[in-house]
Amino acid sequence: MTAVSISSLEVHRGEAHVIHDVSFEVPEKGVTALLGRNGVGKTTTLLAIMGLLPATGSILVGGKEFVGMPTHRIAQTGVGYVPEDREVFSTLTVGENLRLAERSGVKPRYDLVFDLFPDLRGRTGQDAGTLSGGQQQMLSIGRALLNPASLLLIDEPTKGLAPRVVEDVVEALVKATADATVVLVEQNLWVAAQLAQKAVVLDQGMVVFAGDMETLANDPDLAGKHLGVEVR
Amino acid sequence: MSSFVLFTISGLGLAGLYFLLASGLSLIFGLMSVLNLAHGAFFAAGGYAAWFVMDSFDGVSPGLRFVIAVIAASLVGAAAGALVERGLIRKLYGRHTEQILLTIGLGTAAVALMGGWFTYDPRLLEQPRWFVDTTEIAGANIPNNRLLILAVAIVLFIALMTFLTRTKHGLIIRAGVENPSMVRALGIDVARSFTIVFALGGLLAGIGGALGAVFFNGISPALGTTQLIFAFIVVVIGGLGSIPGTALASVLVALTQVYVNNYGASGMGSISVVILLAAVLLIRPQGLLGRVQP
Amino acid sequence: MRRRVIWAIVIALLAVAPFIPIGVPGLFTGPIQSPGTLQVLAVGLVFAGLAMSYDVIFGYTGLLSFGHALPFALGVYGTNLLMDPIGLNYPLAVPVAVVGVVVVSGILGSVALRTTGVAFAMVTLAFAEAFSLLVLTDPLRFLGGEEGLTLASDQVPDIFRGVLNLKYIYWLALLFALIVLVVASRVVSSRAGRVFEAIRENEARVEMLGLHPFQFKLASFLISSGLAGLGGAVYLLVVRGANVGTTTAEFTLSILVMVVLGGAGKLWGAAIGGFIYGILTLRLSAVATSEAIEGLPNWLSGPLSEPLFFLGVLFVLLMLFAPGGISSILSRARPVRSA
Numbered sequence: 001m002t003a004v005s006i007s008s009l010e011v012h013r014g015e016a017h018v019i020h021d022v023s024f025e026v027p028e029k030g031v032t033a034l035l036g037r038n039g040v041g042k043t044t045t046l047l048a049i050m051g052l053l054p055a056t057g058s059i060l061v062g063g064k065e066f067v068g069m070p071t072h073r074i075a076q077t078g079v080g081y082v083p084e085d086r087e088v089f090s091t092l093t094v095g096e097n098l099r100l101a102e103r104s105g106v107k108p109r110y111d112l113v114f115d116l117f118p119d120l121r122g123r124t125g126q127d128a129g130t131l132s133g134g135q136q137q138m139l140s141i142g143r144a145l146l147n148p149a150s151l152l153l154i155d156e157p158t159k160g161l162a163p164r165v166v167e168d169v170v171e172a173l174v175k176a177t178a179d180a181t182v183v184l185v186e187q188n189l190w191v192a193a194q195l196a197q198k199a200v201v202l203d204q205g206m207v208v209f210a211g212d213m214e215t216l217a218n219d220p221d222l223a224g225k226h227l228g229v230e231v232r
Numbered sequence: 233m234s235s236f237v238l239f240t241i242s243g244l245g246l247a248g249l250y251f252l253l254a255s256g257l258s259l260i261f262g263l264m265s266v267l268n269l270a271h272g273a274f275f276a277a278g279g280y281a282a283w284f285v286m287d288s289f290d291g292v293s294p295g296l297r298f299v300i301a302v303i304a305a306s307l308v309g310a311a312a313g314a315l316v317e318r319g320l321i322r323k324l325y326g327r328h329t330e331q332i333l334l335t336i337g338l339g340t341a342a343v344a345l346m347g348g349w350f351t352y353d354p355r356l357l358e359q360p361r362w363f364v365d366t367t368e369i370a371g372a373n374i375p376n377n378r379l380l381i382l383a384v385a386i387v388l389f390i391a392l393m394t395f396l397t398r399t400k401h402g403l404i405i406r407a408g409v410e411n412p413s414m415v416r417a418l419g420i421d422v423a424r425s426f427t428i429v430f431a432l433g434g435l436l437a438g439i440g441g442a443l444g445a446v447f448f449n450g451i452s453p454a455l456g457t458t459q460l461i462f463a464f465i466v467v468v469i470g471g472l473g474s475i476p477g478t479a480l481a482s483v484l485v486a487l488t489q490v491y492v493n494n495y496g497a498s499g500m501g502s503i504s505v506v507i508l509l510a511a512v513l514l515i516r517p518q519g520l521l522g523r524v525q526p
Numbered sequence: 527m528r529r530r531v532i533w534a535i536v537i538a539l540l541a542v543a544p545f546i547p548i549g550v551p552g553l554f555t556g557p558i559q560s561p562g563t564l565q566v567l568a569v570g571l572v573f574a575g576l577a578m579s580y581d582v583i584f585g586y587t588g589l590l591s592f593g594h595a596l597p598f599a600l601g602v603y604g605t606n607l608l609m610d611p612i613g614l615n616y617p618l619a620v621p622v623a624v625v626g627v628v629v630v631s632g633i634l635g636s637v638a639l640r641t642t643g644v645a646f647a648m649v650t651l652a653f654a655e656a657f658s659l660l661v662l663t664d665p666l667r668f669l670g671g672e673e674g675l676t677l678a679s680d681q682v683p684d685i686f687r688g689v690l691n692l693k694y695i696y697w698l699a700l701l702f703a704l705i706v707l708v709v710a711s712r713v714v715s716s717r718a719g720r721v722f723e724a725i726r727e728n729e730a731r732v733e734m735l736g737l738h739p740f741q742f743k744l745a746s747f748l749i750s751s752g753l754a755g756l757g758g759a760v761y762l763l764v765v766r767g768a769n770v771g772t773t774t775a776e777f778t779l780s781i782l783v784m785v786v787l788g789g790a791g792k793l794w795g796a797a798i799g800g801f802i803y804g805i806l807t808l809r810l811s812a813v814a815t816s817e818a819i820e821g822l823p824n825w826l827s828g829p830l831s832e833p834l835f836f837l838g839v840l841f842v843l844l845m846l847f848a849p850g851g852i853s854s855i856l857s858r859a860r861p862v863r864s865a
Contacts, residue, residue, distance in 0.1 A: 050417055075419030087414045089407045091523070100403050101418050143418070267644045323846055329590065332644070333786055334845040336779055341838025348828030348835060461655050461775060464648040472645060499663030506656035510637050513649065517640045 001028040003151060003181040004049075008057035011041070011048045018044045019055070020205040026198070031182040033196035033213055035189070035227055040202040042185040043084050046153045049183070050074055050081050061151055076103070080144030084155040084185075086136045088143070090129025094120055097128050097139055101146045113142040116172045134165035138172070145176055152182045158191050170194050189227065193217040201226045234372035235494070241369070243490035244483065245378040248385025249447060251482040252440030253456075253463040255392060255475055256313075256433025262409035262473025263422075263429050265328045266321060269335040271463070272456030273342035274312050274434045278305035278441025279357075279451030280350060286358045294360035301357075302384075302442045309438020310431040317430035322423070339457065346453035354450030363446065381443045388436065389479055396475065405429055409473045462489075465505055469512045471522020480520060484508070533794075540700055543567060544693035553809065561692040568692075568699040568764045570804035572757050575699075575706035577784040577800030578793050579753035584782070585790035586714050587746040588726025590643070593650030594781045596634075596657055597751035599773040600627045601758020603661070603669065606768050610678030611668075619681065620759040627755030628748055635747040639740060642729075651775060658773040675768040686763050695763050702760045703797070706753050710793055713749055722746050780807075783841055788851050795853030802852075807833060 004026035011019035018041040026032045034042045048055040051071040059066040066074050075081065089097050102108045114121040117138040123131070128139060137157060144152060157173060158166045170191055177184075177195060186192040192199070192213065199216045201209035208226055209216065216223055253275055260268050282301035289297050316338065324330045359377065366373035396402035404425050408415045412422050437456070444459065445451040466485050470477030485505050493501035512520065546558040554563040580594045604623035608614045614622065638649045664671040679687055685694045713719050721742045724732045732739050762768060771777060780803065788799020822830065829835045848854060 052413055052417065070421075071413070071416035072419050072421045075417055081417045083414065083417070087411055089410050089414070091410055092403065092407055096403055096407075099400070100407055100415070100420070102400075103419055261644060265644070267647060320842065320846070324849075327849070330845050330849050332590070332647075333782070334842055336782065337838045337841025337845065339838070340776075340779065341835050341842065344832035344835035344838060345829045348830070348832045349825065457775070461651060465652050468641070468645050468648050468652075497665050499659070499665050502659045503656045506652050509649065509652050513637055513640050 002026070003028040003062065004183065005060040006045075006049075006058070007060075009045070009048065009055055009059065010057050011044050011053055011055045013044060013053060018205055019048065021057075022202070022205065022207055024200045024207050024210050026181065026183055026200075028181050029179065030198065031177050031184050031196040032198040032200060033192040034183055034185045034200050034202065035192060035216075036202035037227060038187075041205050042202060043155055045202070046081070046083075046155050046183065046185060049153060050079070078148065078150035080147065080149035080152045082140050082144045082152070082154040082157060084159065086133075086140040088128040088131070088136050088139050090127065092128055093125055094128055094131070094139055095124035097143055098124075098146055101143045103147050106147045108146050109148065110146070113145055116145070116176055117142050134161050134169065137161060137165075137169055141169075141173070141176065149180060152177065152180050154182060155185045156187060157184075158186070158188055166191065189217065189223065234370070237370045237372035238374060239490050239494050240487065241372075241374050241382065242378050243487040245381040245385075245447060246490060247482040247486035248381050249440050249444050249459065250463055250466050250486055251385055251389060251479055252436045252443070253459055254466040254470070254478045254482060255389075256429075256436045257460075257463055258467045258470070258473055258475065258478045259405065259409070259429045260433050261467070263405055263412070264321075264331075264426055266331045266335070268316075268430075268433070269332065269460070270316060270339040270342060271335075271433065271437055272454075272458075272460035273339050273346075274309045274437035275441040275444060275456030275459060276343065276346055276451065276453055277312055278309045278438030279445040279455065280346060280355070280441075281305045281308040281438065282442035282445055283355045283357050283451055287355075294358060295362065297358075298360055298363075302439055305438040305442035306435045307438070309441065310435035312438075313430040313432070313434020314427055316434075317427050321430070322426070325423075343453045343457060350453065352452060352454070354448075354452040354455075355445075356450045357445040359446060377446050381447055384439070384443060388439065389475075392436070392475060401425065401428060462502075462505065465509050467519075469509055469519055471519030474519070474521040474523075477519060477521030537700075537704070540567075540571070541697070544696055553805070559693075561689045564692050564696045565764065566805055566808055568696045569761075569808070570801040571696075571699040571703045572761045572764060573784060573800035573804035574797040575703040575760075575800070576754055576757045576781060577788065577796040577803070578703075578706045578710050579750050579757065580781050581785050581790060581793055581796035582710050582713060582722075582753070583746050583750040584785060585792070585796065586719065586726065587722040587743060589743060589746065590647040591638075591650045591747070591750075592647045592775070592778055592782075593634075593638075593652075593654035594750070594754060595773055595775070595778040596650075596654040597627045597631055597754040598758040598761070598781075599654075599657065599661075599768075599777075600630060601755035602762045602768045602772055603675070603758075604755070605759040605762050606675050606678055607668070609681035614681065616682045616686070616763075620756070623759055624752055624755045627758075628752045631748055631751035631755075632744070635744050635751070639743050639747065651778070654773070654778060655775055658770070658775070661770050661773050670768065670770075672770060674770055677762060677766045677768075679766075682763065699760055699764060702757060705756070707793065707797065709749070709753060714793070718742060718745060783837065786841070786851055787844065789853030790851065792853045795851055798852055807837075 002025045007023040009019055009022040034045060036042055044053060047053040049059055049066060051066060051069055051074045055067055057067060064077055119135055120138055120142060128136065131139065141157065157169055161169065173195055184196055196213040199211065199213040200207060203226060253271065257268060257271050260266055282305045285301035285304045286297055320334055321331055324334060363377040365376050367376055367379060396406055404415060404420055408422050408425055415422050441456065444455060448455060462485060466478060466481045469485065470481030488508055489501035489505050492504040544559050544564060549557040554566065556563050576598060583589050583591055601623055604626050605619045608619035608622055609616060634653050638646055638653065641649055661669045662671060685691050721732060721737060725739050725742060729739050784800040784803040785796045787803060789795030844851065
């Protein structure tokens with residue numbers, strides 16, 4: 001079953017033409033990693049799926065066309081979004097950040113969020129701006145998990161975090177994504193290999209690889225060629 | 233000493249008026265990046281609504297009439313705000329300079345419209361007798377209307393803070409001031425809040441107009457526009473988008489103005505406020521409680 | 527090429543206006559060469575220059591200053607005060623006043639430019655308003671308060687005095703508009719001018735290129751203010767005195783209306799906007815008192831007799847339907863090839 005089907009996607013950011021005729025599919029259940037060097041348009045692709053950047057082409061999610069749909073409607077179809085740089089509301093408390101994500105008619109899964117991130121439980125009254133980077137990331141992920149999501153878009157969850165915190169976040173993400181459909185943007189190939197089963201690699205705004213994460217991770221030449229990284 | 237108490241309470245009343253005008257301005261700007269130059273017209277419209285009620289409902293006792301007048305002013309202000317947002321501002325969504333320019337045209341036309349209807353001479357607002365009576369505080373005889381304005385402003389400040397911190401709409405507005413895209417990504421239609429903040433801003437300005445007609449002893453079409461300039465100064469000093477900052481700056485600006493006018497040279501109060509603005513900008517360009525733009 | 531020819535014809539026509547004995551019925555009350563009409567045209571020309579000076583900072587640099595009345599009014603008041611009581615003659619008072627305006631603008635600009643965007647608009651508005659209040663309350667009794675100051679005509683050369691010499695004042699206004707046109711077009715087409723436009727489009731990128739936007743913004747602010755100050759010195763002669771009206775926020779908004787009416791970011795657009803505005807404001811008051819409007823019911827005739835009501839509504843409509851102003855309407859109507 002295909003959860004997300006993207007075809008002939010074109011996205012501009014200001015004057016820059018970032019995404020050229022990109023097409024790929026994301027299977028239902030499981031994590032698909034969206035990989036590539038810096039600036040190839042991974043984040044742009046997620047922003048386009050969220051409707052936060054105008055795009056042309058087609059983004060079909062669960063049979064619904066997202067291109068042209070306003071962002072809040074896209075989110076209401078059950079898409080959870082963890083943006084790059086976390087984007088928690090720093091002047092709101094942790095509790096208020098979570099409360100903002102509550103949706104009428106949907107039971108918020110506070111227990112699930114606090115079980116995954118026990119660190120947040122005692123901090124609901126604290127301003128989110130005063131949290132550490134790792135805690136902000138947990139809040140950002142928790143916010144996306146508060147409602148049952150048919151699709152999760154997670155953008156660089158380990159960016160700028162200390163190695164020990166990275167492990168915590170990855171551990172939580174393994175649990176959280178076990179039963180969900182996830183598109184994950186990740187610079188860190190080790191993290192991607194921990195979480196993802198499938199991989200799509202972008203280069204210069206185009207898809208250059210689509211297949212099993214394992215294939216990519218176990219082939220240093222391929223990974224080196226597309227990602228410019230050494231696999232450790 | 234007694235004159236000091238009088239000036240202080242009078243200044244605090246003026247601060248209340250500034251707050252009513254500036255808080256809406258600050259929220260609208262914070263959420264939508266729209267500088268609403270028609271905001272002074274909401275103030276004046278509220279003043280005329282109050283004047284109309286006081287002038288026409290002869291049969292009702294003055295006290296009750298004043299309550300009705302304030303409610304009418306708030307409704308007129310809120311309706312004007314909602315209409316302006318829905319009918320005009322929304323058409324220029326995302327084009328901030330055009331939106332600002334549109335509000336300039338709107339404010340200019342609205343002031344001229346009121347001038348055409350009510351003339352430019354101030355209309356005096358009938359006040360209940362209790363208003364002009366005085367209460368003795370620390371040896372000073374304070375006109376009750378000053379105390380009333382101060383009390384209403386404090387109540388509205390508390391109500392506004394409660395709304396912003398306790399309700400979902402308030403949360404959306406506060407979050408939207410910080411990052412409207414992320415609010416939408418959580419499944420919330422921020423555009424609905426745009427109408428709410430405009431209506432809320434209009435409501436506060438409308439009440440401000442009714443109280444301003446009492447404070448300034450009459451309402452004239454351009455009164456709101458004159459006060460709007462001080463409201464701008466308050467908003468910048470307080471920090472754009474911060475309601476506690478707006479409240480603090482209202483007090484600071486109004487007291488500076490009143491003290492300088494009464495203890496320094498008359499007429500220098502307004503200029504000293506501009507100097508205060510320059511000083512704050514040199515020390516803290518983002519305003520007293522404003523956040524540095526990322 | 528074609529544009530140059532049009533400019534040359536327009537300027538030539540304006541230059542010989544004091545010799546044109548025919549009138550424009552409906553627009554002016556007398557023939558073009560009559561003093562009354564020449565004065566209206568002179569106001570239009572000063573406003574055309576003023577609008578172009580504002581376009582440098584607003585249209586080209588993208589800084590929404592709400593205080594452009596200030597340098598203009600400083601030019602008006604400064605020139606007159608330098609003549610009386612200080613005692614300079616007009617040709618000397620003008621450059622001194624302009625230098626003074628630039629110095630004051632330098633001080634205020636370096637404070638105001640610590641803010642950006644809307645805060646900048648509010649701060650410039652506050653500065654201008656402070657001067658307006660200073661003039662109005664006039665604590666030191668030398669600014670004339672509400673009555674304003676009458677022209678210190680003893681210090682003005684003979685050719686700029688008297689109704690019969692109005693054509694010289696008219697030519698002075700034309701000269702002013704041409705000076706602004708030349709200076710402003712040189713500035714905006716210079717390298718610095720391209721940085722101005724880059725700041726308007728994306729200030730962060732200018733910074734990334736290793737340039738200091740602040741310096742360029744301040745330069746734009748100073749050039750714009752200096753030209754406005756010069757305009758004030760000319761306006762002083764045209765209206766024969768200093769009026770508190772030129773200091774007000776409403777006047778700043780009028781300048782904004784002129785530029786937006788014509789089309790921001792195009793000097794010829796701003797010039798047309800200023801010229802039309804200058805004539806229109808005088809003309810609208812005539813419409814407002816016409817019989818057709820007096821016959822209407824009160825609730826309608828009241829607002830309709832307010833020129834500002836028309837202007838405000840016009841402005842709103844312009845924003846909704848033609849945000850590029852007159853120049854964009856003209857450009858759209860013209861065939862593409864001349865672009």
